[in-house]
Amino acid sequence: MTTDLRVSGERLWASLSETARFGAIPGTERGMCRLTLSDEDIAVRHWFVAACREIGMAVTSDRIGTLFARREGSEPGLPPIAIGSHLDTQPTGGRFDGIYGVLAGLEVARTLHDAGIVTRHPIEVIDWTNEEGARFAPAMVASGVFAGVFSLDYALAQEDRDGVSLGEALARSGFAGEQDVGAHPLAAHFELHIEQGPVLEAEQLEIGVVSGVQGIRWFDVVVKGQTCHAGTTPMHLRRDALHAAARLAIAVDDIGRSDPGASLSTIGLFQAYPGSRNTAPGEVRLTVDLRHPDVAGLDRMEAALKNAIAALEASQNVAITLSPVWSSPPVTFDPGVLDAIGGATRRLSYSHRTMLSGAGHDSVYTARVAPTGMIFVPCENGISHNIAESITPADAARGANVLLQAVLDYDRATNI
Amino acid sequence: MTTDLRVSGERLWASLSETARFGAIPGTERGMCRLTLSDEDIAVRHWFVAACREIGMAVTSDRIGTLFARREGSEPGLPPIAIGSHLDTQPTGGRFDGIYGVLAGLEVARTLHDAGIVTRHPIEVIDWTNEEGARFAPAMVASGVFAGVFSLDYALAQEDRDGVSLGEALARSGFAGEQDVGAHPLAAHFELHIEQGPVLEAEQLEIGVVSGVQGIRWFDVVVKGQTCHAGTTPMHLRRDALHAAARLAIAVDDIGRSDPGASLSTIGLFQAYPGSRNTAPGEVRLTVDLRHPDVAGLDRMEAALKNAIAALEASQNVAITLSPVWSSPPVTFDPGVLDAIGGATRRLSYSHRTMLSGAGHDSVYTARVAPTGMIFVPCENGISHNIAESITPADAARGANVLLQAVLDYDRATNI
Numbered sequence: 001m002t003t004d005l006r007v008s009g010e011r012l013w014a015s016l017s018e019t020a021r022f023g024a025i026p027g028t029e030r031g032m033c034r035l036t037l038s039d040e041d042i043a044v045r046h047w048f049v050a051a052c053r054e055i056g057m058a059v060t061s062d063r064i065g066t067l068f069a070r071r072e073g074s075e076p077g078l079p080p081i082a083i084g085s086h087l088d089t090q091p092t093g094g095r096f097d098g099i100y101g102v103l104a105g106l107e108v109a110r111t112l113h114d115a116g117i118v119t120r121h122p123i124e125v126i127d128w129t130n131e132e133g134a135r136f137a138p139a140m141v142a143s144g145v146f147a148g149v150f151s152l153d154y155a156l157a158q159e160d161r162d163g164v165s166l167g168e169a170l171a172r173s174g175f176a177g178e179q180d181v182g183a184h185p186l187a188a189h190f191e192l193h194i195e196q197g198p199v200l201e202a203e204q205l206e207i208g209v210v211s212g213v214q215g216i217r218w219f220d221v222v223v224k225g226q227t228c229h230a231g232t233t234p235m236h237l238r239r240d241a242l243h244a245a246a247r248l249a250i251a252v253d254d255i256g257r258s259d260p261g262a263s264l265s266t267i268g269l270f271q272a273y274p275g276s277r278n279t280a281p282g283e284v285r286l287t288v289d290l291r292h293p294d295v296a297g298l299d300r301m302e303a304a305l306k307n308a309i310a311a312l313e314a315s316q317n318v319a320i321t322l323s324p325v326w327s328s329p330p331v332t333f334d335p336g337v338l339d340a341i342g343g344a345t346r347r348l349s350y351s352h353r354t355m356l357s358g359a360g361h362d363s364v365y366t367a368r369v370a371p372t373g374m375i376f377v378p379c380e381n382g383i384s385h386n387i388a389e390s391i392t393p394a395d396a397a398r399g400a401n402v403l404l405q406a407v408l409d410y411d412r413a414t415n416i
Numbered sequence: 417m418t419t420d421l422r423v424s425g426e427r428l429w430a431s432l433s434e435t436a437r438f439g440a441i442p443g444t445e446r447g448m449c450r451l452t453l454s455d456e457d458i459a460v461r462h463w464f465v466a467a468c469r470e471i472g473m474a475v476t477s478d479r480i481g482t483l484f485a486r487r488e489g490s491e492p493g494l495p496p497i498a499i500g501s502h503l504d505t506q507p508t509g510g511r512f513d514g515i516y517g518v519l520a521g522l523e524v525a526r527t528l529h530d531a532g533i534v535t536r537h538p539i540e541v542i543d544w545t546n547e548e549g550a551r552f553a554p555a556m557v558a559s560g561v562f563a564g565v566f567s568l569d570y571a572l573a574q575e576d577r578d579g580v581s582l583g584e585a586l587a588r589s590g591f592a593g594e595q596d597v598g599a600h601p602l603a604a605h606f607e608l609h610i611e612q613g614p615v616l617e618a619e620q621l622e623i624g625v626v627s628g629v630q631g632i633r634w635f636d637v638v639v640k641g642q643t644c645h646a647g648t649t650p651m652h653l654r655r656d657a658l659h660a661a662a663r664l665a666i667a668v669d670d671i672g673r674s675d676p677g678a679s680l681s682t683i684g685l686f687q688a689y690p691g692s693r694n695t696a697p698g699e700v701r702l703t704v705d706l707r708h709p710d711v712a713g714l715d716r717m718e719a720a721l722k723n724a725i726a727a728l729e730a731s732q733n734v735a736i737t738l739s740p741v742w743s744s745p746p747v748t749f750d751p752g753v754l755d756a757i758g759g760a761t762r763r764l765s766y767s768h769r770t771m772l773s774g775a776g777h778d779s780v781y782t783a784r785v786a787p788t789g790m791i792f793v794p795c796e797n798g799i800s801h802n803i804a805e806s807i808t809p810a811d812a813a814r815g816a817n818v819l820l821q822a823v824l825d826y827d828r829a830t831n832i
Binding site: 196197198202214216218231232240243245246247249250253263264267268270272278280287289291357358385 | 612614632644652656662669672677681683684696707774775
């Protein structure tokens with residue numbers, strides 16, 4: 001019975017440990033620096049290709065260097081069920097973000113190989129190029145080109161800090177393929193990932209069934225008042241930009257708390273100018289990050305932000321400009337993929353909840369062109385993009401077992 | 417009748433305009449850069465010495481280069497009544513801060529000279545070295561040594577950004593004198609100054625009778641929470657340092673408004689770290705400036721600040737450290753000097769109010785060793801330490817007439 005099939009948690013953990021040598025930050029316990037198409041990224045790609053070929057998978061790549069490791073199915077007309085994530089990291093990242101999703105895909109393929117199981121659909125394990133966006137902006141660029149969000153020319157022209165383009169780095173790596181990007185139909189895209197947040201740990205749950213990704217709207221805000229001398233200007237004659245901005249910060253926080261479990265708001269950057277101890281600031285620059293699972297919620301939050309700004313302009317005698325700088329619409333994952341993930345989780349008797357992803361992933365873009373869903377496992381203290389990023393071997397194995405069973409269920413249930 | 421005596425507003429304005437060439441910032445209408453003992457400061461000192469000698473005054477200097485231009489009185493045993501301020505400026509300052517007080521003293525001497533009036537006490541016009549503290553820290557250093565607050569060795573050892581000490585700059589200038597600093601008893605110290613704040617202008621008053629200088633307490637504050645991802649951390653699990661610091665900013669503002677007309681509070685520096693758009697800040701560093709005319713008021717404000725911090729630590733789950741970095745006790749000026757200033761102002765029928773100085777002046781230190789008082793005139797939009805600093809010729813003349821009449825009254829009334 002394939003429903004009894006389990007991955008090898010030990011082998012998966014060994015792969016995570018073994019590949020961590022490609023980009024390990026010296027002097028740290030688990031820190032990683034494996035920037036896209038760096039020597040370290042090229043080395044782990046060679047390791048991945050060799051491991052896949054060892055179990056009979058064929059590895060191809062497209063013109064942006066995304067790797068597709070394919071295990072053939074029994075019905076050649078069916079498109080592949082993909083298990084994708086990324087092997088690149090932040091400059092001071094960890095060894096699980098993205099990497100875990102790709103190596104768990106490899107572990108699923110190895111488990112099928114060992115058990116001699118042939119699925120109906122081909123199974124493909126995908127390493128998407130440049131998910132992090134740390135070396136080349138924007139993030140998730142290869143899956144974005146795959147989904148038609150960015151053009152290939154735009155993506156390949158992006159340069160790192162040294163002026164090296166993604167195209168040049170790709171040519172040097174030897175991983176540029178012949179396939180047109182996106183000319184590669186997928187039956188589905190499964191992505192297993194660490195949560196990168198504290199919810200599962202706080203609720204002591206083992207698995208997150210990720211039903212979608214929040215929408216995000218980013219704004220720049222400039223609050224302008226009047227600089228004045230701290231010792232000579234009575235409080236009632238001041239137009240203190242800092243004081244007005246502090247009130248705005250509290251309003252933004254209230255907006256984040258307005259729809260518990262759905263709305264999130266953050267002021268990441270906040271600085272007062274000119275920045276002199278005995279001068280009341282004439283200007284504050286800050287950023288606002290609003291997130292919500294649906295467009296109507298985002299609209300309500302943005303309207304509340306604009307109302308708060310208008311009220312502060314009137315009451316605090318300051319001028320406030322609000323400039324949208326970026327937005328990402330909410331994503332809802334595919335019900336069929338989520339059914340497979342949820343069913344597998346329940347059959348495995350893992351404690352779980354349905355949740356949203358707050359961060360961006362390649363699945364945000366694959367959801368535009370293929371049925372997509374994600375699985376989360378807890379990470380220690382919710383920390384990610386940090387050398388302290390950590391998960392347990394037991395959680396790693398549980399996530400990979402959900403992935404294996406969900407893919408098998410989906411393979412049985414789907415005829416496209 | 418000496419009570420009918422008036423300065424020449426035209427001559428005073430001409431002196432202000434003429435001396436502004438020593439350090440005028442090219443391309444600005446009124447901007448000045450005349451750093452202590454720079455070539456420009458040396459040039460204006462020579463101009464001042466020549467102008468004083470022209471009307472028979474004797475000019476001496478002490479070991480820190482402060483200039484004393486003396487017009488003898490009729491009773492040789494009496495110490496001089498001083499009119500003091502400073503001729504140095506901020507690097508992008510104006511032509512009135514300090515300069516007006518010295519040149520108005522010269523105008524008083526010229527007026528007495530023209531009228532052939534001999535006062536009982538000698539009259540001395542003083543140019544205190546390095547009031548601004550812009551080239552050599554601390555500010556008001558020469559009057560501070562004069563009052564015994566700083567040692568001469570400490571003051572002369574202070575270096576500018578190029579490593580030149582105040583002592584070296586003084587030796588080069590030729591203005592180092594033989595007098596021990598402070599060995600120079602004063603019957604009184606009068607200082608006429610621009611307000612550097614908006615109160616007189618806002619209340620459409622001509623003269624401020626300055627009864628003292630606020631006490632000041634400076635603090636550094638660090639708010640520590642926990643950095644977290646903007647997209648993955650529910651609001652109720654956050655320990656957002658920015659949000660806690662915003663609430664502290666509002667509490668600090670409330671403290672400034674707690675005792676209207678007396679208390680002032682300012683957060684001049686405020687910055688969130690690490691400063692990433694999609695990361696809730698784990699730390700905010702800010703400064704607090706509290707001012708009040710009396711020690712009990714400062715104590716109440718500091719206690720309120722500590723209470724606000726304790727409440728925020730409890731409610732926001734953050735750690736807040738408060739570090740005192742500097743304080744200056746309140747100064748109350750001499751009733752006799754203030755009587756002379758207030759009486760002269762009323763006799764001249766100038767609209768006026770009693771007020772405190774929010775900024776530091778040489779009079780803060782002379783008040784420790786001699787009866788001291790100050791006179792303010794309005795400045796445009798309350799702006800100072802800025803190339804836009806401006807006063808009207810009529811206000812300049814009014815202030816100098818109050819100074820003249822107050823000095824004459826004090827001379828008549830005082831036997832020491």
